[in-house]
Amino acid sequence: MPLWHVYHPPGAYTPGQKQQLSTDITQFYTSFGLPPFYVMVLFHGVAADSFHVGGEPNGAAVRIVVEHIARHTEDPRLRKRTREALATLLAPHTAERGLYCEFHIDETPRDLWMIDGLTPPPPGSDAEQQWARDNRPTPY
Amino acid sequence: MPLWHVYHPPGAYTPGQKQQLSTDITQFYTSFGLPPFYVMVLFHGVAADSFHVGGEPNGAAVRIVVEHIARHTEDPRLRKRTREALATLLAPHTAERGLYCEFHIDETPRDLWMIDGLTPPPPGSDAEQQWARDNRPTPY
Amino acid sequence: MPLWHVYHPPGAYTPGQKQQLSTDITQFYTSFGLPPFYVMVLFHGVAADSFHVGGEPNGAAVRIVVEHIARHTEDPRLRKRTREALATLLAPHTAERGLYCEFHIDETPRDLWMIDGLTPPPPGSDAEQQWARDNRPTPY
Numbered sequence: 001m002p003l004w005h006v007y008h009p010p011g012a013y014t015p016g017q018k019q020q021l022s023t024d025i026t027q028f029y030t031s032f033g034l035p036p037f038y039v040m041v042l043f044h045g046v047a048a049d050s051f052h053v054g055g056e057p058n059g060a061a062v063r064i065v066v067e068h069i070a071r072h073t074e075d076p077r078l079r080k081r082t083r084e085a086l087a088t089l090l091a092p093h094t095a096e097r098g099l100y101c102e103f104h105i106d107e108t109p110r111d112l113w114m115i116d117g118l119t120p121p122p123p124g125s126d127a128e129q130q131w132a133r134d135n136r137p138t139p140y
Numbered sequence: 141m142p143l144w145h146v147y148h149p150p151g152a153y154t155p156g157q158k159q160q161l162s163t164d165i166t167q168f169y170t171s172f173g174l175p176p177f178y179v180m181v182l183f184h185g186v187a188a189d190s191f192h193v194g195g196e197p198n199g200a201a202v203r204i205v206v207e208h209i210a211r212h213t214e215d216p217r218l219r220k221r222t223r224e225a226l227a228t229l230l231a232p233h234t235a236e237r238g239l240y241c242e243f244h245i246d247e248t249p250r251d252l253w254m255i256d257g258l259t260p261p262p263p264g265s266d267a268e269q270q271w272a273r274d275n276r277p278t279p280y
Numbered sequence: 281m282p283l284w285h286v287y288h289p290p291g292a293y294t295p296g297q298k299q300q301l302s303t304d305i306t307q308f309y310t311s312f313g314l315p316p317f318y319v320m321v322l323f324h325g326v327a328a329d330s331f332h333v334g335g336e337p338n339g340a341a342v343r344i345v346v347e348h349i350a351r352h353t354e355d356p357r358l359r360k361r362t363r364e365a366l367a368t369l370l371a372p373h374t375a376e377r378g379l380y381c382e383f384h385i386d387e388t389p390r391d392l393w394m395i396d397g398l399t400p401p402p403p404g405s406d407a408e409q410q411w412a413r414d415n416r417p418t419p420y
Binding site: 147186189190191192193194195196197201203205206216219220222223224226227231235240241242243244245246247 | 281283295298299302303305306307315316317318319320321322323324325347349386388389391392393394395396397399415
Binding site for chain 1: 287326329330331332333334335336337341343345346356359360362363364366367371375380381382383384385386387
């Protein structure tokens, strides 16, 4: 968590551009104290004839699915701020390069989640901060 | 929203057959007033040795994952009608062509969803109707 | 249901190793009485430059997404037991082979789910037991 799936036209991103996007995503979450290794970004190239928008093949659209597990909030203002921050983060990688972009975030249960055989520590706990400092999961 | 992932045997659908399926899906949602461009359908060919059903490789199964964001209902009769309508829609593209088919729909939060940097307008609003007429997102 | 997506380095699993993992997964669920054909496991090879962990390309990580539909529980002890059982199941296929592994389970609504045009029978019902014995869906 978070897990990002980026579905994109096959040639849309070079390895360097993927790197830059995943760096921006990772920095977004580490700024809230999450361990960097919590952030996984998977890129999936999908050819236009397998990527339909409004019933038509599309070679210039990016669809992003985000799964949030470690942190959830019910506060409408925080939720608005989150979606707007991600839209801002994504703009240079999508709209500003002529790529149409839609994303949504799903929230899944924290207690059905494991990393390397360990139950991730509670939000903000000493153990989570230790994981963030070490950038790897360790028994706690 | 809706986002459809269609996992299928690599040779199961020609580009024309993908087009027909995505057209049928799009018409289903636009009949309820949704903008056509809300409907994204991604096709993913998965080889039999990577597509296991009941612990066995399978070369004749289709697994569909649907994400609903723009519209949710709690009414059990409407939910039944939705799942049955989608099964009917899918039959000519699956069972009637000898392909086993399973699908499920997930429902994700509307307030964690953005299109081209914009928060999609409320269900049934004037702005949503405008988006449907224009078939593209515009500031509102 | 359950649907497993296994995102892995392209060369991580031979067809035989995929078979073994999907057999282990299937046996886990059938031990609770689920029909074997309910269990679908899809393998997706993702190259290192499209598989980022903590903002870096990674060629030795496995990310698994599980969708549970047929059975949900609210009991915290059962949920703990489920996640730990799956971690144990996965260890020989991941950690013990030098592969870092993260997984999470999502739970989606049972009443938005169809198999081969049929609404799956209620949990533990005679019809579900019949489906388990037949290992295929039949009208009930």
